[in-house]
């Protein structure tokens with residue numbers, strides 16, 4: 001294949017990747033905390049929470065990067081008659097279900113779960129509002145054991161129950177681990193790129209998934225050598241680099257607002273992350289990495305970008321710039337996470 005064919009294939013690859021969403025549905029009674037959990041999964045307030053959402057009569061679909069989150073109103077309520085849902089949505093098209101509950105396990109949820117099970121769908125049980133678990137004379141462990149026993153009585157003893165609190169964020173890391181474990185590798189990458197990381201392991205998964213995109217975007221930017229890089233006898237497509245850098249930033253949740261609110265010790269790296277996601281900043285990085293062609297191990301990249309692009313002038317430079325930006329974002333996100341986890345003093 002020549003470089004034009006490689007580039008066309010890459011462009012299509014990137015487009016297909018972005019069009020193919022990971023679809024996760026949350027079901028459970030109104031007020032259980034589905035919307036709150038969606039916001040925590042994404043790491044941003046993408047959907048309304050609270051009493052008003054109980055009025056929702058139709059499933060709400062929230063799109064975030066490569067994720068589609070379906071917020072299903074209370075199953076079995078008059079607004080959501082059981083059979084209608086199965087007709088309206090094809091459970092086969094959804095990758096994962098989270099059954100969210102916060103009080104006694106509901107009969108309607110049991111029915112729905114059994115229907116999902118018959119269709120071979122994977123379902124994770126989430127007992128939210130763990131912070132509210134309290135009863136005179138009983139320990140939290142006893143109460144949790146009772147809830148697990150109740151779920152097992154209704155849906156079978158093979159099911160794990162994850163205790164979380166959207167309020168305190170307790171149990172979130174373990175829940176996200178369970179989501180990772182339930183997804184196939186390609187879908188796991190989508191989750192990693194699009195959802196918030198709650199542990200260093202989640203961040204590492206994010207980095208690995210983003211790195212694959214870096215190869216593709218860098219390849220395409222090098223192949224479309226539109227914009228000459230000053231002082232370097234090679235052109236690259238800056239708009240593609242710009243898109244890539246901003247995708248990485250979004251993936252790590254590093255919005256302008258978030259970066260501007262950083263504690264002073266993180267500000268220098270934060271500023272770098274902002275600066276390099278502009279055309280001028282990208283040019284600076286590209287110039288820094290000009291001449292990287294010689295050191296690149298072409299064979300490693302052929303599976304991602306094709307033979308012609310892996311050997312093309314400019315690919316070493318765009319790849320090094322992309323990786324360097326990814327490293328900066330990753331390092332900053334890691335420090336922010338440590339801060340959130342209270343590891344840093």
Ligand SMILES: Nc1nc2c(ncn2[C@@H]2O[C@H](COP(=O)(O)OP(=O)(O)O)[C@@H](O)[C@H]2O)c(=O)[nH]1
Nearest residue numbers: 030031032033034035036049050129165166167
């Ligand atoms: N105490 C406590 N309240 C929560 C928790 N998660 C959600 N809530 C509250 O429960 C209410 C319903 O939450 P929402 O996410 O809108 O539920 P949904 O109807 O299932 O989408 C809201 O007032 C939330 O603030 C939690 O973990 N603990």
Ligand SMILES: [Mg+2]
Nearest residue numbers: 034035053071
């Ligand atoms: Mg809701």
